[in-house]
Amino acid sequence: MQIEPRANVSVIRAAFAPVSAVLVTMAICSILIVWAGAPVLEAWASMVKGAVGSRFALTETLTRSIPLMFTGLAIAVAFKSKFYNIGAEGQLYCGALAVTYFGTGMITLPPMLMVPFLMLVGAVAGGLILIVPVLLKTHLKVDEVVTTLLLNFVILLFVSFLIEGPWKDPMAMGWPQAASIIDEGVIPAMLAKGRLHYGFVFAVIAAILVWAFMRFTVWGYEIKAVGLNASAAAFSGISINTTIIRTAMISGGLAGLAGVSEVAGLKGYLTLDLSPGFGYTGIAVAMLAQLHPLAIIPAALFLSGIYVGSDSMSRAVNIPTYIADVIVGMSVLAILVSVMLSKYKIKWGK
Amino acid sequence: MMDLLEIILSTGFWAATIRIVSPLIFGTLGELICERAGVLNLGIEGIMTIGAMAGWMWVYQGGDLWGGVIFAATVGGIFGFLHAIFTVHLGLSQHVTGIGITLFGSSLSYFVYRMLLPSATTPPKIVPFQTYKIPYLSDLPVVGEAVFSQTPLTYLALLCVPLVWYMLQRTPIGLAVRMAGENPVAVEAQGINVLAVRTGAVVVGSALMAIGGAFITMSAFDAFFFGMINGRGWICVALVIFASWRPGKAFLGAMLFAGLEAFQVRAQQITGASIIPYQFYLMLPYILSIVAMVFMARKAKYPHALLVPFRRGERV
Numbered sequence: 234m235q236i237e238p239r240a241n242v243s244v245i246r247a248a249f250a251p252v253s254a255v256l257v258t259m260a261i262c263s264i265l266i267v268w269a270g271a272p273v274l275e276a277w278a279s280m281v282k283g284a285v286g287s288r289f290a291l292t293e294t295l296t297r298s299i300p301l302m303f304t305g306l307a308i309a310v311a312f313k314s315k316f317y318n319i320g321a322e323g324q325l326y327c328g329a330l331a332v333t334y335f336g337t338g339m340i341t342l343p344p345m346l347m348v349p350f351l352m353l354v355g356a357v358a359g360g361l362i363l364i365v366p367v368l369l370k371t372h373l374k375v376d377e378v379v380t381t382l383l384l385n386f387v388i389l390l391f392v393s394f395l396i397e398g399p400w401k402d403p404m405a406m407g408w409p410q411a412a413s414i415i416d417e418g419v420i421p422a423m424l425a426k427g428r429l430h431y432g433f434v435f436a437v438i439a440a441i442l443v444w445a446f447m448r449f450t451v452w453g454y455e456i457k458a459v460g461l462n463a464s465a466a467a468f469s470g471i472s473i474n475t476t477i478i479r480t481a482m483i484s485g486g487l488a489g490l491a492g493v494s495e496v497a498g499l500k501g502y503l504t505l506d507l508s509p510g511f512g513y514t515g516i517a518v519a520m521l522a523q524l525h526p527l528a529i530i531p532a533a534l535f536l537s538g539i540y541v542g543s544d545s546m547s548r549a550v551n552i553p554t555y556i557a558d559v560i561v562g563m564s565v566l567a568i569l570v571s572v573m574l575s576k577y578k579i580k581w582g583k
Numbered sequence: 584m585m586d587l588l589e590i591i592l593s594t595g596f597w598a599a600t601i602r603i604v605s606p607l608i609f610g611t612l613g614e615l616i617c618e619r620a621g622v623l624n625l626g627i628e629g630i631m632t633i634g635a636m637a638g639w640m641w642v643y644q645g646g647d648l649w650g651g652v653i654f655a656a657t658v659g660g661i662f663g664f665l666h667a668i669f670t671v672h673l674g675l676s677q678h679v680t681g682i683g684i685t686l687f688g689s690s691l692s693y694f695v696y697r698m699l700l701p702s703a704t705t706p707p708k709i710v711p712f713q714t715y716k717i718p719y720l721s722d723l724p725v726v727g728e729a730v731f732s733q734t735p736l737t738y739l740a741l742l743c744v745p746l747v748w749y750m751l752q753r754t755p756i757g758l759a760v761r762m763a764g765e766n767p768v769a770v771e772a773q774g775i776n777v778l779a780v781r782t783g784a785v786v787v788g789s790a791l792m793a794i795g796g797a798f799i800t801m802s803a804f805d806a807f808f809f810g811m812i813n814g815r816g817w818i819c820v821a822l823v824i825f826a827s828w829r830p831g832k833a834f835l836g837a838m839l840f841a842g843l844e845a846f847q848v849r850a851q852q853i854t855g856a857s858i859i860p861y862q863f864y865l866m867l868p869y870i871l872s873i874v875a876m877v878f879m880a881r882k883a884k885y886p887h888a889l890l891v892p893f894r895r896g897e898r899v
Contacts, residue, residue, distance in 0.1 A: 235895075236673070236674065236894060265694065268698075269698050312679075317678045319682060369873075369876075369877060369880075373877055373880050373881055374880050374881065375873075375876050375877055375880040376824070376876070376880075378625060378678060378820075379817055379820050379821050379824075379872070379873075379876065380873050380876065382814070382817045383814065383817055383818070383821065383869040383870075383872050383873055384869070384873070386813070386814045386866070386869045387866045387869045387870060390862040390863075390865050390866045391862065391866070393862050394860050394862035394863065397860075397862075398860055513682075513686060516679075516682055516686070517686070520679065520683075551701070552698075553693070553694050553697035553698055553701070555690055555693040555694035555697055556694060558686070558689075558690030558693070558694070559687065559690045559691050559694050561686060561690070562629075562683060562684075562685075562686030562687030562688070562689075562690045562691070563683075563687050565679065565682065565683035565686060565687070566665075566669065566680065566683040566684070566687060569669060569675045569676065569679060569680060569683065570669070570673065570675070573673060573675060
């Protein structure tokens with residue numbers, strides 16, 4: 234077996250990669266559905282219906298895509314510079330912690346200022362927690378994958394400590410949750426009915442801003458250069474360490490915004506089940522988007538639809554909802570292969 | 584203070600340490616074998632989950648315990664093979680592949696568990712491995728109860744340490760594995776297939792990881808819970824770095840780790856939860872892993888070809 238790079242990769246071939254990855258994933262998951270003894274077509278139809286089949290379903294899918302866009306962007310920026318930040322889950326909770334700290338009555342500003350202020354502190358908190366892993370990487374060469382992963386567990390336990398202890402809302406009838414965000418700090422709803430809030434608009438704007446940042450600014454260029462060839466970048470005068478630290482701050486900040494949107498936009502208060510793994514699903518979002526900031530939007534919408542749709546699939550044909558997580562995990566693997574096949578060709582035999 | 588000293592002197596503490604160290608030994612040795620061959624296997628967390636589920640399910644469906652261990656190892660090996668196809672044969676990113684295997688492996692475990700046991704609210708139980716007192720040796724003071732009165736899977740874990748050391752350091756296969764991780768071009772020049780060596784190492788390593796997972800559901804506990812691996816796989820990855828990729832040091836590192844874990848459980852009972860909230864005790868293993876990595880990272884002698892895919896005929 235021989236692997237050779239293709240001379241030129243057409244746009245169509247590049248765009249086809251995520252599509253084929255999704256098709257392969259769905260084909261393999263169909264085997265699981267058959268094994269579960271459910272009719273395949275009916276199962277997928279119920280998933281589509283549950284994701285986009287009604288006004289309610291559609292708003293739910295849009296709502297669920299908000300944190301996925303933020304974490305997907307966080308991962309995409311980091312992976313672009315080959316800084317493997319797997320800690321978006323923890324950074325999300327750091328953002329949520331900051332929002333809870335500042336947004337539950339400590340500071341009161343008019344809504345036009347309060348929401349941006351909360352987004353700012355959430356982003357700063359998400360970035361700050363990444364300081365430890367990134368400095369360990371740049372100065373002591375400690376692998377960031379393991380440190381960011383391990384920090385996720387630490388942060389989650391810290392959140393658990395706060396909402397069961399000092400931050401526990403006495404009005405919550407014994408449930409471990411923090412106090413509610415004050416009215417001025419709540420991200421307003423977009424529609425009269427449903428849970429969709431303006432966080433969706435913010436997420437789309439964030440995607441556009443990140444795209445413009447990566448495309449048109451020197452810092453964005455440096456991030457890409459360090460990711461493509463670190464030694465060449467260093468040779469041309471780019472400071473690798475500075476670039477990686479900067480990348481980490483942006484990445485952590487974006488993940489922190491996911492926590493802001495979930496607390497201030499959706500739930501209204503901090504709980505331990507704020508995120509069912511948005512930080513990890515963000516990896517799949519970023520990979521499906523091939524790390525392109527604008528492609529994060531459709532990728533997040535797609536995976537959000539899978540999650541929302543899997544609930545009704547589970548009800549309709551009695552398949553465990555974990556099928557959504559299986560699809561997410563498998564799509565990460567499938568996209569790796571399909572992107573590679575779009576760039577290389579495999580020659581069999583000697 | 585005397586109370587804390589008493590903990591360390593008690594046999595129960597050492598018995599618990601040996602019990603806690605067993606899955607860590609399997610996981611750490613498994614990861615070590617993969618990395619020695621030049622492949623970072625971040626699928627470990629998912630592969631341990633699969634092992635925990637597969638082994639348990641085998642027994643729950645009526646199989647015997649050792650059959651469950653073999654089944655878990657086989658399934659783990661298959662996922663290792665998948666990892667190897669991606670990272671060794673296709674040369675794809677080892678980071679992303681590993682995370683993908685973990686996401687896919689854990690979600691598939693939960694899916695299969697829920698599918699086979701749709702309405703289980705309280706986790707059903709199996710009869711796990713029982714302690715087997717090794718004749719004569721278990722009569723020794725302290726070590727008799729701490730080391731020689733454990734379950735057979737623990738003995739297997741303890742046996743694996745010298746076995747893996749011997750295989751890696753003293754056999755031609757081990758030499759090929761180590762060279763594949765240091766200088767694959769030289770291995771190829773010797774007429775040995777680097778891709779085959781690496782694939783084998785990842786499959787065997789992943790099988791060990793899966794047994795580590797199976798230990799948790801078949802020896803430490805008797806049921807399968809969601810999220811029960813709880814970062815143990817990541818801790819093993821950190822331990823490999825802490826051990827500078829050496830099986831003996833990996834064992835010592837895992838022992839230190841398990842000892843602290845056993846210690847904190849007992850210290851928590853003495854000092855009482857009122858002073859320090861329990862969450863901070865639970866944080867310790869993760870923080871310690873990070874600290875351990877920081878201490879060792881600078882002088883770590885990592886395999887030179889770690890993370891570098893090998894393509895025949897390509898200059899490095």
